[in-house]
Amino acid sequence: MxxxxxxxxxxxxxxxxxxxVLVVLTLISVAVTQIDLASLTVFTAILLATIKSxxxxxxxxxxxxxxxxxxxxxxxVFILIALVMFVTFLDYNYR
Amino acid sequence: xxxTIALSHDIHRDDEGSKIGMWLFIFTELLLFAGLFIVxxxxxxxxxxxxxxxxxxxxxxxxxxxxxxxxxxxxxxAMASSAIRMRxxxxxxxxxxxxxxxxxMFLVNKYFEWExxxxxxxxxxxEDLLKLGQGDTLFYGLYFFMTGLHALHxxxxxxxxxxxxxxxxxxxxxxxxxxxxxxxxxxxxxxDLIWIFLFxxxxxxx
Numbered sequence: 001m002x003x004x005x006x007x008x009x010x011x012x013x014x015x016x017x018x019x020x021v022l023v024v025l026t027l028i029s030v031a032v033t034q035i036d037l038a039s040l041t042v043f044t045a046i047l048l049a050t051i052k053s054x055x056x057x058x059x060x061x062x063x064x065x066x067x068x069x070x071x072x073x074x075x076x077v078f079i080l081i082a083l084v085m086f087v088t089f090l091d092y093n094y095r
Numbered sequence: 096x097x098x099t100i101a102l103s104h105d106i107h108r109d110d111e112g113s114k115i116g117m118w119l120f121i122f123t124e125l126l127l128f129a130g131l132f133i134v135x136x137x138x139x140x141x142x143x144x145x146x147x148x149x150x151x152x153x154x155x156x157x158x159x160x161x162x163x164x165x166x167x168x169x170x171x172x173a174m175a176s177s178a179i180r181m182r183x184x185x186x187x188x189x190x191x192x193x194x195x196x197x198x199x200m201f202l203v204n205k206y207f208e209w210e211x212x213x214x215x216x217x218x219x220x221x222e223d224l225l226k227l228g229q230g231d232t233l234f235y236g237l238y239f240f241m242t243g244l245h246a247l248h249x250x251x252x253x254x255x256x257x258x259x260x261x262x263x264x265x266x267x268x269x270x271x272x273x274x275x276x277x278x279x280x281x282x283x284x285x286x287d288l289i290w291i292f293l294f295x296x297x298x299x300x301x
Contacts, residue, residue, distance in 0.1 A: 045296075049291050049292050053292070061280075067111075089140070
């Protein structure tokens with residue numbers, strides 16, 4: 001039966017706060033990309049999206065309260081994706 | 096004989112395994128979309144001017160509204176996972192229904208957005224688009240494919256959450272076996288996660 005017992009019930013308040021932060025970050029990214037920052041625009045938009053996805057993964061997808069194996073697996077997949085993207089753009093930038 | 100008795104007494108269930116299975120599926124989805132993001136990135140790099148101009152055609156307002164809508168539905172779905180553990184069936188149903196309603200709103204918005212594009216002759220293979228040149232064709236091809244694939248995921252999530260709602264309603268899904276609700280939630284958050292990247296790439300970086 002210990003299989004069914006969840007050690008942690010996330011209170012609604014936590015989700016409410018995370019949602020508010022996510023909405024604020026969305027509005028910031030809209031505002032920032034309306035001003036012309038040249039090459040920084042892309043960087044800022046991607047950075048904010050990365051922070052938002054981090055919040056979704058850690059809180060909404062419950063990773064904060066999950067076991068280490070799952071945390072390691074998810075991190076590994078994102079590191080893999082980042083590496084593949086990095087290598088692809090390195091290739092296109094210097095060919 | 097004793098074995099059969101033992102089996103009927105202890106039906107094996109592995110919630111942790113179910114969850115890891117769901118995550119493995121999510122990994123394949125992430126890699127699928129990551130591949131598409133790389134395609135987008137490379138074509139954008141090769142056609143910077145066309146992508147810049149084409150992206151300005153998309154409505155930032157509609158994109159922003161849809162982003163906030165989807166974030167809200169994700170929060171509701173996460174709250175449903177908590178509510179079922181608090182053994183609050185009414186609240187769980189309310190949260191699931193809200194998630195479904197918001198998902199429907201997202202699709203309605205998407206419909207009107209696509210409709211507008213079609214109206215202006217912007218759809219894959221249209222003559223107007225071919226006249227605009229390769230860069231625009233690539234941008235709109237990727238736009239329709241990626242947001243379309245995402246919308247397809249919304250529809251799948253919608254069906255999944257409907258099934259969960261029916262099961263919560265007839266008490267076959269309770270605080271004792273919430274793993275289906277959790278997994279449907281994981282899927283729903285994945286859809287949210289993908290949109291978090293689609294939104295700046297197509298709507299904001301113009």
